[in-house]
Structure formats: structure tokens, C-alpha cells
Amino acid sequence: MIWIYISESLLYLCFSLLMGAFIIQFIPARLKPEIRIPKRLIQLSVLGVVFFSVAPVIRLVVFLYEDIGLMLTMQNVLGGFEVGKAWNVTVILAIFFYLFVSLFPVLKSKVLSGISLVFTFILLLALGWASHAASLTEWSGFVFHSLHFLAVTVWIGILLIVGWCSKNQENWLSYLRWFTPLAIACFLTITGTGLFLMTLVIDANEYGDAWMLPYGQALLVKHLTIIPVLFFAFINGFWIRSKLKRQEQINPIPWLKFESILLFFTFVSTAVLGQQEPPHSIETTLSGSGPSAIFDYFYSGIIEPTMSLQFELNTINTLFFLVALIFMWLIIYSFRKKAPAVVPFFIGMFSVLSxxxxxxASIQ
Known part of the structure; x- marks a missing residue:
């Protein structure tokens, strides 16, 4: 299973790099720092979309082939399952896309960048077509999943390209003036579409009960990893801007890099989430698949399919929450004291764990 999680995480990374690389070409030079994007990065990202998107297909083939044989199973999966059909489309489009980015200077022409952006968007739609949400509804699941993923790749993609491909910090204030509202719009879109997609799988009132299952555990971790991201986003979008306006000496690039690394962890949790059995009925899923091994480790009582979790404050969880608040304060404090960006990065991870x-520890 670990190879599937890694593959899905890298797939999201490839899409983000493509989206960010081509969107940034439409931003005037006066509104961004000097950015140099290796063409090899674009080519590898296109190839990555092909190879990393095949993981769900391989998983399905491995699950089914013992009954009817490998070749017949591959034929049925690629021709009869939505995930297989979507991958067929992905391969065909990616071949043309790879040839296009290899033969033409796509990073030197807005027209060619626009065509490349269209290729990326269509590949993104193919991924949405194969999603679990699309299989649950006629259109809304596909639309909301695609919109959710589009907002994610736009936000993180630009962050990755600016953070890792910038050669200087010129025009940083001008860059923040347009990117900060764009990032806020993307975050609000991600939140709204994410809530809708979550309600397709579980009842909002059963969010806590879902923690008994692997899906609920992955969902919880995904939501918690957003907290340090928001701290870094506030520092990068508002606090650094105020310091630059006062002409204070500060290098924002390392902070942007570590924000992008934190966001990559949301990719990992999303990848894990996408490969778990969705608990449309927690009781049925718990009876058939059993509880999460992590939940079983923390919960000392007997786990029954019909049980509903109860939460209460106690000495242990209160201490953990206080430690988490201290770590959150230390993120801000370390920035004020001009500590290296790696320090609040690890502090943020410790706050998530706390x-x-x-x-x-609140579960009774």
C-alpha cells in the first residue's frame, strides 16, 4: 500500500508543477521575481502524470487477476472500469503533451503556455473522471472534485515554482499583492468543495465516529496538517509583506519553500485518504473491515460496530492541547526572532502531533 500512497502524492506534485509553471508565464515580469524553470522539469512532470496515475489501475488488476487471469483482467480493467478508461485517455493526451513540450519553447511563448495549460487542465479532468466522488453522483461529484483539485494545484503550483525556481527576491511585494488574494480564493474554494466531497462519503454528524476507521484517521490528519500551513501562509502573505514595506532585511524564499513542503504533506494525507475504503455506513464498514489499527492502539475499550464515540476533556488531552498552543505560539515567536525557516517548520509538525x-486522548 505504501507504494500507492507515494505514487498518488507524486502525481499531485506533478500536476501542481505543471499548473504553476504555465500560470506563472502569464504574470508580467514586474509582478514576480526572476524565475527560471528547467524544461526537463516540465517533461518529467508530464511523464510523472502517466506513470503515477497508473497506480490505481495496477491495484485493481492485482486485486482481480487471480480469478480470470492477468491478460483478461487488464483488458477488462482498461476497457470496462472508469479508472482504466481515464488512464487510457491520460496516456494518449500525455504522449501528445510530452511531444509538444519537447518540440516547442512552451516557456517562452504565452500562446504555447496557454496550450500547455489546456493540456494540463484536460488531464486534470481525466483524473476527476476516475475519482470516487465522480462514481457517486452523475455530475456534481466530478465537478466538485475537479474544482477542488484545480484550486489545490493552482495554489500549491505557483507556490512551488516561485519558492524553488526564483533566482532572487525582486518584485516580491508586487508578487504578494496578486498571489495573496489568489491563495485566499483557492483556500476558500478548497474548503467549500472539500466539505461537499466529505458529505458524499460520511455524514457531518459522524465525523468523530469515522476516526474509528482508516478513512477517518486519514481525514483527521489531513485537516490537522492544514493548521501549520495557515500559520506559514499568514507569515508569507501578510507579515513578510509588512516587513518588506518597512524595508527590513528578510529573505522570504526559505519560508515559501517550507510552506510548500508542509503543503506536500497534505498531498500525502490526501493520497492515503484516497486509497481508503469510504465509510458510507460506518457500522457496515466497521463490521466488514474492522477498525483502524491506529485507533485500536489508542482506544482501550471494546470496539463495537454500533458504538458512537464520546469525547471529554481530561488531564492528558488538556496537556496535549496546551503543548499544541505553545508550539503554535513558537511558530510566530521564531519568526519574530528571525530563526531559520526550518525551525518553525518542525515546530508546526510538532503542533500537529500534539x-x-x-x-x-479525548475519546471515551
Missing amino acids: LYFGLM
Whole structure:
């Protein structure tokens, strides 16, 4: 299973790099720092979309081939399952896309960048077509999943390209003036579409009960990893801007890099989430597949399919929550004291762990 999680995470990374690389070409030079994007990065990202998107197909083939044989199973999966059909489309489009980016200077022409952006968007739609949400509804699941993923790749893609491909910090204030509102719009879109997609799988009132299952655990971790991201986003979008306006000496690029690394962890949690059995009925899923091994480790009582979790404050979880608050304060404090960006990065990860342990200790 780990190889599938890695593959899905890298797939999201490839899409983000493509989206960010081509969107940034439409931003005037006066509104961004000097950016140099290796063409090889674009080519590898296109190839990555092909190779990393095949993981769900391989998983399905491995699951089914013992009954009817490998070749017949591959034929049925590629021709009869939506995930197989979507991958067929992905391969065909990606071949043309790879030839296009290899033969033409796509990073030197807005017209060619626009065509490349269209290729990327169509590949993104193919991924949405194969999603679990699309299989649950006629159109809304496909639309909301695609919109959710589009907002994610736009936000993180630009962040990755600017953070890792910038050669200087010129025009940084001008860059923040347009990117900050765009990032806020993307975050609000991600939140709204994410809530809709979550309700397709579980009842909002059963969010806590879902923690008994692997899907619920992955969902909880995904939500918790957003917290340090928001701290870094506030620092990069508002606090650094105010310091630059006052002409203070500060290098924002390392902070942007570590924000992008934090966001990559949301890719990982999303990849894990996407490969778990969706608990349309928590009781049925719990009876058939059993509880999450992590939940079983933390919960000392007997786990029944019909049980509903209860939460309460106690000494242990209160201490964990206090430690989490201290870590959050230390993120801000370390920035004020001009500590290297790696320090608040690890502090942010510790705050996530503290919150997680506190929530698990709240279960009765």
C-alpha cells in the first residue's frame, strides 16, 4: 500500500508543477521575481502524470487477476472500469503533451503556455473522471472534485515554482499583492468543495465516529496538517509583506519553500485518504473491515460496530492541547526572532502531533 500512497502524492506534485509553471508565464515580469524553470522539469512532470496515475489501475488488476487471469483482467480493467478508461485517455493526451513540450519553447511563448495549460487542465479532468466522488453522483461529484483539485494545484503550483525556481527576491511585494488574494480564493474554494466531497462519503454528524476507521484517521490528519500551513501562509502573505514595506532585511524564499513542503504533506494525507475504503455506513464498514489499527492502539475499550464515540476533556488531552498552543505560539515567536525557516517548520509538525494525540486522548 505504501507504494500507492507515494505514487498518488507524486502525481499531485506533478500536476501542481505543471499548473504553476504555465500560470506563472502569464504574470508580467514586474509582478514576480526572476524565475527560471528547467524544461526537463516540465517533461518529467508530464511523464510523472502517466506513470503515477497508473497506480490505481495496477491495484485493481492485482486485486482481480487471480480469478480470470492477468491478460483478461487488464483488458477488462482498461476497457470496462472508469479508472482504466481515464488512464487510457491520460496516456494518449500525455504522449501528445510530452511531444509538444519537447518540440516547442512552451516557456517562452504565452500562446504555447496557454496550450500547455489546456493540456494540463484536460488531464486534470481525466483524473476527476476516475475519482470516487465522480462514481457517486452523475455530475456534481466530478465537478466538485475537479474544482477542488484545480484550486489545490493552482495554489500549491505557483507556490512551488516561485519558492524553488526564483533566482532572487525582486518584485516580491508586487508578487504578494496578486498571489495573496489568489491563495485566499483557492483556500476558500478548497474548503467549500472539500466539505461537499466529505458529505458524499460520511455524514457531518459522524465525523468523530469515522476516526474509528482508516478513512477517518486519514481525514483527521489531513485537516490537522492544514493548521501549520495557515500559520506559514499568514507569515508569507501578510507579515513578510509588512516587513518588506518597512524595508527590513528578510529573505522570504526559505519560508515559501517550507510552506510548500508542509503543503506536500497534505498531498500525502490526501493520497492515503484516497486509497481508503469510504465509510458510507460506518457500522457496515466497521463490521466488514474492522477498525483502524491506529485507533485500536489508542482506544482501550471494546470496539463495537454500533458504538458512537464520546469525547471529554481530561488531564492528558488538556496537556496535549496546551503543548499544541505553545508550539503554535513558537511558530510566530521564531519568526519574530528571525530563526531559520526550518525551525518553525518542525515546530508546526510538532503542533500537529500534539493536537492529534490530544484528540485521541479525548475519546471515551
